[in-house]
Amino acid sequence: MKKYLPSWHDDEVSALSELAAGFFEREVVAHNEKWDAQHRIDREVWLKAGELGLLCCSIPEEYGGGGGTFAHDLAVFEAQGYAGDLALGISVHSGIVPHYIAEYGTEEQKKTWLPGMATGEILTAIGMTEPGAGSDLKAIKTTAIRDGDDYIVNGSKTFITNGASADMIVLVVKTDPKAGAKGVSLLIVDLRDCQGFVVGRVLDKVGQHGADTSELSFTDVRVPVSNLLGDAEGQGFGQLMAQLVQERLIIGAQASGAMNRAVQETIAYTKSRQAFGHSLFEFQNTAFELAECQTIARTCEVFLDHCIQSHLRGELDPSEAAMVKYWLTEQQCAVIDRCVQLYGGYGYMREYLIARMYEDARVQKIYAGANEVMKGIIAKSL
Template identity: 40%
Template sequence: MSGLNEEEQALVNAVKEFVGRDVLPVVGELEHDNIYPEKLIETMKELGLFGLTIDEPYSPGRVSTACFARVSEELARGWVSLAGAMGSHSVIAYLIGRYGTQEQKEKYLPGMATGEIRSAMGLTEPGGGSDLQSIRTVARRDGDDLVINGSKMWITNARRAGVIGLLVKTDPEASPAHRGMSIVLVEPGAGFTVSRDLKKLGYKGIETCELSFEDYRTPATQILGGQPGLGFKQMMGGLEIGRIQVAARACGIAGAAFDEALKYAQERETFGLPIWKHQSIGNYLAEMATKLRASRLLVRDAAESLDRGERSDMEAGMAKLYATETAAQITLDAMRVHGGYGYSLEFPIERYFREAPLFLVGEGTNEMQKNVIAKQLVDRGGVPR
């Protein structure tokens, strides 16, 4: 089920070893105390994990989307926040590599490949989420500069980002609205403030913030690709790989929860038997394993579709929809298998249970994924065979 070449499989194995050696022994304390995992991030840099979506000559470590997904799953198996720190960064790197000017590529990609420059993705605003065309952050032309005013919400990596891919309206009067939208590569500076850190149920350790822009000035050459009005289309292209990565993260959480449940069901005895031999518990395990495998196959299918250069919004949407719903269900069922211990801080199940719901709404709600899937089913004449 691998589908990876030898070098890619070696990378996945190295990440798996890193998770077992460095992440799992400390994640409980770091997560519950909401501590930024500085040492773990440094090791991720050494492994080259921030350059996986960047082509040569800027990065020696570009891998297939299938490998990128597998790495993300392994990281999430240890701690989903680590995969999140890499996720939005990788999407912006992918966008710069795909759409950026030569100057933008040379300026950002070498540092982003090593992780010395970290990036964030600025889409969501306080007044809206799924309806990106209704954003209110505006970048108005002033000579050779853009002057940006507005705010963004739920921005991962915000305090540590050296560059943010900010979705703005460069032509607020455009109709339809998406024709007036651009991605601007913004750096910390006067008029740009991280307003506050948002408190969360899970996804701890990595900051998630609100951003404010008040007469923030940047050269107009910071528009991704140099041409305004293409930002919505560009971002939709980036969200394909973003949604595949979110689906892979969900598989990581689901897999970790399942592994714990399977282990516990073999160790715990009631009525003189390991509890897996009781039909109700055995049925939980069977359903969990089947859904987990199906999720991984959907992720792989979407990743391979993208690697072939095909339009993959339906495939990515299906993977994101199914894998995230599965993660939410598996973490709940794992808690049921553990009984009272699943609710205890002594076991990691409660952490998985808190982390899984994020992906039902993150990177486009699952309700929106269904809309994307339905439209593509009609446009393509059904499910591809």
């Protein structure tokens, strides 16, 4: 079957996509047992990603980035989905955090952080979620109280991607604990030699075993006031809402890549395995299941294409961004589940890519805004 050529894939984006595909196969998938065992991917891999120009693709060149558009970043995340392994926290480090710095940072903050992020020498995380507050972000309890030229930060975060390995975190805090959403601010916290900062458990998850997903705590951590993102306190909630649109496209691109790979793998597998004197693919049920899965994957690609084009024109509606995150992740999980069924018992064995893709997919419906939250956003626009 002919591949769909999305309109956001110009020649340059397609070339980057191929480069990224090779990188994920060579550096991530090929060593997945090692990454799984240590719940972390070595810094060397990040440095290789930096060398290849796969990090901070849409950050201006003057700050060390690739100088491309967000389509360049998305090509990397789509390739990650297609590789069938979501363990490298590249979407957070390269697709999310640099955009907070580039969009809201001072010239000094941009020069301090972005070049090292683009090479992979500085690894980053974003800390929103807390043990008592996930979807309801304005209920966070971490505080940053002004004391002279510093903030004193106290609180804890959980489920933080790259948390145990990060050199820097964009931390969501309350600078005014009584002001609800208006008291939320974003602080850049340098985690290197950071007094009062402790990494808790590196969490054991259902999938994405190679990913570092960690608990973090902050006790009387001093952060210079100059590390605030934005020109005044209380802008954090708005900054988060504005950036979450891109995060939803990232998840959509990963989901689309993953669905296409799952279908391709399953076609190949069912054509190669024999039962009852013919290939599995020759069961009409198997062929029809794959026909349906391929149709779902294709329609998702077309909707993603529409949303990415809208975003590149600066016109993507937050409700459509919510649709792409909600719908594509639901389809990713459903398609991969159907593919596992067509494999039989081998589909449940982690030595097969499809089994690992099944594990990795589940959380896509939960993080970056639970799908129920996405439906709430869509419903509000009706």
